Amino acid sequence: MTLRRRISFYYAATLSVSLVIVAFWSWFEFNEQRDAALHGGAEAAMKHNPLVETVEIILLGGLPALLLGIIGGSLLMQRALRPIEELTEVLETTTASNLAEPVPRSGNGDELDRMTAVFNGMKERLGASFTQAREFTLHASHELKTPLTILHGTLEQMIEDGATPITHRERITSMLEEVQRLSGIVGQLAFLAKADAGLLDSSRSTVALHELVRDLVEDLTLLSAAQNITITLHDCQPVHVTGDRMRLRQLLLILGDNAVKHNHKNGGITLALHQGEAHATFRITNTGPALPPELRPRVFDRFFRGDPSHSSTVEGSGLGLSIAESIAKSHHGSLVFQVLEDTRTQLTLTLPAGQK
């Protein structure tokens, strides 16, 4: 049955029941009047004031009919509209990760069933284009690796070749460095494509996050020495999480490196690791130029490199934070970017706490 027919049917049913109630009271009143006329004559019949009779009909027949209409109507409408609610609930759970699963159809051929079919078709096409984009990146990065190897090897041979003039050697070396940079970007893209496809959760074990944070502090102390940045480890409680040790080290190093690169001379970096009830929280805060508010929502975007006027001085591909975020997500955690009131930049990593 189509939705329109069902609603019309419910509407007609409510109306009919109300009509029956009103009709019953009218019949009762008329009967009473007739009996009064038959037994008491016209005088008795005249006692019945038509106005009072009408009010009586309205009060005793109309009001219950109205109440029935309101209560019954709303119940029936609720029933008629329930499929819409059910469908909405299912649609609300649609995310990029479950595009392959179609919304279940009622199969009764009504408007909602048709809409579900249309939505499923749309979902399928959207899923296909997502997959296509992912596979494209994955294939492109794989296909680029062989030519890059050849390019690298050929340039290496040219440098080592005694016949290459010294003046050319300098230029070839700088080409070689660019090839290496390109190889790095290709590797990062392959990593992100893999993360998008949900293929990151390779190994899971209990990781002592506090040890990784201490290692990070050691590396950061050296990395930031040239800029004379002060590294402060505020708190480093023993925290254990379940995850991939290598990926978590990568994540921490990206955050640390980010805090050094976007800092200024004589600046500071503070780190803190806390174990909460259900979550482990790692915070890294750095001084340095704060990102303008309009650019903040884009920090995790791929190839985003902050203020274009600064980007020339800051090395990097602009993929670091996207990689960090995808590692956090693959560990069922989150990464949040904030600019604090004192203009310091803070990144907060939250991971589900593991067993101690």
Next chain:
Amino acid sequence: MHVLIVEDDPKTAALLASALRQEEFEVSNVADGESGLQLALAGNFDVLLVDIMLPKRTGLSLVRELRQQGRTTPVIMLSARGEVEQRVEGLNAGADDYLPKPFAMSELLARLRSLLRRNVGHKPTVLGLADLTYDVGTRETRRAGKRIELSSRESLLLECLFRAEGGVVSRRDIITSVWEYDFDPGTNLVDVYVRRLREKIDRDHSPALIQTVRGFGYALRLQP
């Protein structure tokens, strides 16, 4: 030294062959897995370079079969898929080393040399160059008889440079052996550590032993 290259991409194969010939290796070349296996079983090669994606028989299956036949010829796998699982799969199949593409020829040569050395099975416990000595067991480092304090990462870095015996060590190899990272950290971590190591080892002494080879990496050797 005779190397068998099993690689289906003709350009990569030609490049590998020419780089190895330059280093005075004898080189043979095949383009598919099946003939690679036959040749490896029939011939007497010192080392095999095997691509993973090959026609007729994959590189993994080649190595597995070779090992089942009882051959212990060292094998380096080459693959465009540099992921950890692939690496583990390759090593599980019986390969001795795994080099993800894109790689540098200098990197391949360094791995080849270390593999051949490992095969000889002789490892000195105290490494030395000029008046610098490094004890692998105790990590004690001395220059001109004077003891130098190194952090654990600095010692690993020095050991890694020593092991290359004067060859160039790429940043990627340093990252792998000192930090055990399987990813490109995208930082100048290696350069910073090398600078620090250089300060401790070379600053008050001559000749300078740690050389920067631009575009390649670092080497521990006397200035040529």
